Amino acid sequence: MDFGFILSQSLTQAIGVTAIIYCLAAIGLNVQFGYGGLLNFGQVAFVAVGAYAVGATVISVGSSLWLGVAIGIILAIVLALLLGIPTLRLRADYLAIVTIAASEIIRFAAKSSDFLGGAQGTTGAIGADFYALNPLPEWDRFEFGPISFTRVDMWVVLVGWCLIALVTLLTWALMRSPWGRVVKGIREDEDAVRSLGKNTYLFKIQILILGGVFGALGGMMSAISRGSVQPDGFVPDFTFFLYVMLILGGTARVMGPILGAAIFWFLLVFVEQVLKEGVSSGLITFISTTQIGPIRFILVGVGLMLLMIFRPQGILGDRKELMLDAR
């Protein structure tokens, strides 16, 4: 078994573009759920809106990518308002129901819309404007120990991680401020915060918007890097993976979603590669190559169960803090 290869594949995925996309969306979910306690079960809707905004603007309309980025941010804000205004005055579970429904509505609507490419989605040079800015030297590959990227991937990954750093810095600055204190207070007990004179409704709308825009940025990165937008990439599982990453890294921790997303993709690819090598080298005989896909998720699920038993607060969480709730 070639562990060098497996490790390099897994590490590349851990910091690669897929992890970046999920990471941005998970940071958004951390703002909403981790800090604010909002049960957003449709974060993928914001990712889809971001992806389709740039995809349709560039491919269907033939306009510039940057216009698409602006439209994506505006649409994410509009979606947050549409979801939040009717539900955030009600009990917490209403938002959960409405967001999961909205994410499916958006997926099916996109699937049946010719403008958005229907079931095939939108494919083409969505990221052309972005790649034209690539300042990197014309090398074949960019190598860092076991990890290597092509010039194009390197540019995406570089910008992606800068974006993550920016969004994380913003989250950190907000969460140490009095604004962040109100948001965390809402998570603990909204009525108590209202009794102290804060308009909690406004704060909840703000975190829904902020987290939604972060998610849309993830969607844009996905459309740009893949050169296509597929409606079936935006299934509810996406949001549940985000929750897994958050819990893995530690909710309401600034670095939680970053660590969570990286470890999640590392493990998923690592398990997949080990199984693949095992099967092809004849070490593992009781499964076939087609079963590897589902089995890696089973193993990741088992791993998560172990995490919940031995470290329920996640990697960065504080167990003492978690136990305060178990009154």
Add this chain to the structure above:
Amino acid sequence: MPADTTIGTTAVAALAELQPEPGIAKPDPILIADHVVRQFGGLRAVDVTHLEVQRGAITALIGPNGAGKSTFFNVISGFDTSDEGSWTYNGQTITNTAPNTLARKGLVRTFQLTKSLSRLKVIDNMRLGASGQTGESIFPAVFKFTWGRQESEITERAMNLLERFNLAAKAQDFAGSLSGGQRKLLEMARALMLNPDLIMLDEPMAGVNPALKQSLLDHIRDIREEGTTVMFVEHDMDMVRDVSDWVVVMAQGSIISEGTPLDVMRDPRVIDAYLGAHHDSALTESGQSLTESTSKEADA
């Protein structure tokens, strides 16, 4: 009575002149409620014809369990919606106004079931109470220089209050690690961060040990001396007699009696209400304690 200029004593003096009867007008009311009704299905949980709360005084709201005291607090403070009625605060109509709006106007309440924010530090619970914070707007929040100075002023005020409530040593602990009694103290201290004009305390002494109770009573008196009107719900008649200037008695949603502690404890309607609510053995006990306290007062 010797002439005294503090608000508290003049308010008390004014109250002592009044006829003890339900719905009586006060010389300087901060809160006036009219025909406030709250129904749960067929149950009229609150049905208050008229109530005025004297500014600068400590008013106790007593009554058997289920009398509608908490529901009345909830309605007045905007956490519940009334079916009928209207009420004014400082002369302004505030019928069914949002609680956060009321809190900013200086009408602040605490809850029967304590609402401490567990996974926030004690000091952050306190800071959250301060109003008018620049750093609570999302854009300035990003830049600490816009709110840093205000934050240290707030922290200083918070620490002073914590000191008064014997919680200073706990400032950096999570509020969730406090005992039940300490949480009651914290909730009261936190409400004071808003500099309220009228503070409504729902059973501030429930679950607080006797030693702490005495200091809580002192705090309530201090709050009045600083010019804040206090209205509080309490079951322990000794506590009520000790601290309150005026007592309002509720039973089955309505106000059945009002007066100084002494008047109220002599009122046969009050004794009836308590007797009616407690059956058998508990009945005689509370009956005794009511008459006992009355006779003690009369002897003095």
